[in-house]
Amino acid sequence: MALKQVSPTDEFIKGLWRENPVFIQVLGMCPALAVSNTAINALAMGLATTFVLLMAGLSVSLLRNFIPREARIVSYICIIATFVTCVDYAIMAISIELHRALGAFIALIVVNCLILGRSEAFASKHNPGRAMLDALGMGVGFTVALFFIGVLREILGSGTLFGVDMFPDGFQTWTVMVLPSGGFFAMAMWLLVVNWIRQREANAEKEGDDRAGEVAS
Amino acid sequence: MNDPGYWSIFLNAALINNFVLAYFLGICPFFGVSAKLETAVRMSGAVGFVMLVASVCAFGINLILEAINAPYLRIISYILVISSTVQLVEMLMRKLSPPTFRALGIFLPLITTNCAILGLALFQTNKGYGFTQAIVYALGAGAGFALALVLMAGIREKLDLADVPELFKGTAAALVVAGILSMGFMGFAGLGR
Amino acid sequence: MNAPAPIEQKRTSAWSMYRSIVGIGAFCALLIVTVFEATAERIADNKARFLSNAVAEVLPASRSTAEVTLDADGALVAAAEPADLPVFLGYGAEGELVGAVITAQGMGYADNIRILYAYSFERQAIVGFKVLESKETPGLGDKVEIEPHFLANFEALDARLNEDGTALANAIVTVKEGEKTEPWQLDGITGATITSDAIGAILHQGSSAWLPVLERDGRLFQPALSVEE
Numbered sequence: 142m143a144l145k146q147v148s149p150t151d152e153f154i155k156g157l158w159r160e161n162p163v164f165i166q167v168l169g170m171c172p173a174l175a176v177s178n179t180a181i182n183a184l185a186m187g188l189a190t191t192f193v194l195l196m197a198g199l200s201v202s203l204l205r206n207f208i209p210r211e212a213r214i215v216s217y218i219c220i221i222a223t224f225v226t227c228v229d230y231a232i233m234a235i236s237i238e239l240h241r242a243l244g245a246f247i248a249l250i251v252v253n254c255l256i257l258g259r260s261e262a263f264a265s266k267h268n269p270g271r272a273m274l275d276a277l278g279m280g281v282g283f284t285v286a287l288f289f290i291g292v293l294r295e296i297l298g299s300g301t302l303f304g305v306d307m308f309p310d311g312f313q314t315w316t317v318m319v320l321p322s323g324g325f326f327a328m329a330m331w332l333l334v335v336n337w338i339r340q341r342e343a344n345a346e347k348e349g350d351d352r353a354g355e356v357a358s
Numbered sequence: 359m360n361d362p363g364y365w366s367i368f369l370n371a372a373l374i375n376n377f378v379l380a381y382f383l384g385i386c387p388f389f390g391v392s393a394k395l396e397t398a399v400r401m402s403g404a405v406g407f408v409m410l411v412a413s414v415c416a417f418g419i420n421l422i423l424e425a426i427n428a429p430y431l432r433i434i435s436y437i438l439v440i441s442s443t444v445q446l447v448e449m450l451m452r453k454l455s456p457p458t459f460r461a462l463g464i465f466l467p468l469i470t471t472n473c474a475i476l477g478l479a480l481f482q483t484n485k486g487y488g489f490t491q492a493i494v495y496a497l498g499a500g501a502g503f504a505l506a507l508v509l510m511a512g513i514r515e516k517l518d519l520a521d522v523p524e525l526f527k528g529t530a531a532a533l534v535v536a537g538i539l540s541m542g543f544m545g546f547a548g549l550g551r
Numbered sequence: 552m553n554a555p556a557p558i559e560q561k562r563t564s565a566w567s568m569y570r571s572i573v574g575i576g577a578f579c580a581l582l583i584v585t586v587f588e589a590t591a592e593r594i595a596d597n598k599a600r601f602l603s604n605a606v607a608e609v610l611p612a613s614r615s616t617a618e619v620t621l622d623a624d625g626a627l628v629a630a631a632e633p634a635d636l637p638v639f640l641g642y643g644a645e646g647e648l649v650g651a652v653i654t655a656q657g658m659g660y661a662d663n664i665r666i667l668y669a670y671s672f673e674r675q676a677i678v679g680f681k682v683l684e685s686k687e688t689p690g691l692g693d694k695v696e697i698e699p700h701f702l703a704n705f706e707a708l709d710a711r712l713n714e715d716g717t718a719l720a721n722a723i724v725t726v727k728e729g730e731k732t733e734p735w736q737l738d739g740i741t742g743a744t745i746t747s748d749a750i751g752a753i754l755h756q757g758s759s760a761w762l763p764v765l766e767r768d769g770r771l772f773q774p775a776l777s778v779e780e
Contacts, residue, residue, distance in 0.1 A: 430583050
């Protein structure tokens with residue numbers, strides 16, 4: 142694998158854009174859509190998930206030679222569920238209001254495919270440092286994506302951002318954006334933006350290749 | 359009204375607060391297998407079945423946890439017990455009824471750790487449902503999931519034939535369809551009273 | 552990769568599987584219990600503060616509260632532990648009874664609505680109201696929380712009991728916006744008909760269940776006062 146030596150920064154950066162969990166891999170959609178009706182909820186959810194991702198990545202990576210292959214899934218689920226329980230109580234201790242707003246969706250971090258996926262595909266094969274970097278990248282990518290969806294929904298749906306009014310009084314809010322269907326629409330809008338940027342990137346690359354080809358011939 | 363009737367619980371879970379379209383639970387299989395109608399039907403059968411099993415399990419676990427006063431074990435025990443029970447059922451099914459297994463079995467491992475299943479278990483505990491109420495809730499949730507999935511599959515089969523702009527293809531189009539379906543389901547609100 | 556995971560050649564022995572699962576189980580149990588213990592106090596604090604803030608909001612005159620419940624004979628007694636739908640008696644600065652705060656819930660437009668409201672013994676009326684939990688449509692159903700003319704209902708919503716004190720003298724109902732004629736009617740909200748109707752029904756149900764008992768036993772009740780900040 143010496144050929145594909147990935148630099149530590151790359152390990153981190155890939156989660157932000159190239160392998161962004163929400164927009165590119167379309168993982169962990171359930172919390173991404175359910176609690177992104179305000180920016181602050183989205184941010185809290187993203188941070189909670191990042192924490193679980195980090196801790197699960199660290200533990201799985203540390204224990205990777207200790208856990209037999211046959212028992213790995215159950216071990217991972219056990220570890221993840223533990224950290225989710227911890228986060229659940231931590232959030233309750235920080236703010237009951239926030240806990241009420243997020244509701245059962247904190248507990249549902251357990252079944253966020255992103256976390257199990259990263260534990261299985263990455264942390265179980267890499268050393269703790271690498272695993273943490275990867276988890277951090279993925280977590281930040283997830284948080285940023287959630288935050289973007291949350292901002293879009295809150296601005297359009299309630300006319301506020303972090304509870305502060307954004308528009309003059311006459312603004313008619315798009316109530317649909319804070320309703321469940323708004324989650325689907327907001328996500329679709331961001332996907333379009335992402336697809337568009339990626340297409341432009343791909344085209345630019347292709348053009349670059351073509352030009353290089355011409356020069357060579 | 360503290361003790362809603364069975365019909366109201368069923369309607370609530372199936373239509374008004376549809377698991378997929380209002381709570382976004384079980385989105386992964388929703389987008390994953392809704393491309394073809396037949397798979398969608400089978401998948402919903404499997405999900406409904408697992409929901410029933412999970413609901414019964416969750417009810418039992420909750421009784422035990424309350425008896426030993428250990429609410430902090432809820433998340434971990436729900437997920438572990440539900441997934442192992444489903445695996446047991448899967449083995450039994452393979453042994454006892456191969457045709458059922460062929461129809462539903464391949465989906466079972468996929469959905470044990472699905473958010474809809476754990477969500478159902480947690481919601482029924484939060485709402486404090488009794489045994490029969492929990493069963494009705496699970497049936498409603500299963501029916502709602504099936505309805506959403508089958509509708510979605512039907513639409514997506516047609517959408518394949520439509521001329522969709524390049525950028526929109528795939529997940530973005532599916533998301534918009536789901537959003538419109540979700541808006542449609544909002545019309546059911548108020549039925550539960 | 553610098554340190555590739557060793558590829559298992561032979562089947563893992565049952566012993567090592569047990570060892571790892573028990574090991575992880577112990578590690579997880581330790582962690583959960585530690586966090587639970589560390590946060591338990593703050594969580595209890597937070598919950599109590601959340602509730603007492605809400606109580607203070609609906610019944611500003613109260614300085615201290617006592618949670619009450621019914622015993623097996625239907626008499627009013629102090630609650631041993633917080634109930635799912637708690638009911639409180641509120642006392643003023645000199646320990647005089649100023650009112651009761653009742654939690655009630657019922658089906659709204661989209662999902663359960665849970666409310667907290669205050670009853671004044673002196674005026675025999677509902678004098679404060681707050682939504683604790685609702686998933687009503689934003690911009691329509693949630694107007695019950697902000698619409699001034701709806702909240703004005705709770706300046707004094709008549710909740711007198713009948714002569715033998717067994718039930719409400721007049722059923723609390725929601726009427727169409729602007730058609731309120733009697734003090735026990737709730738002036739509804741156009742565009743949030745079902746939600747405002749539901750609030751009326753929840754109030755009626757909660758009051759029918761609690762007010763007769765509170766009126767009968769409330770004044771005689773000897774509280775062990777818990778002082779709020």
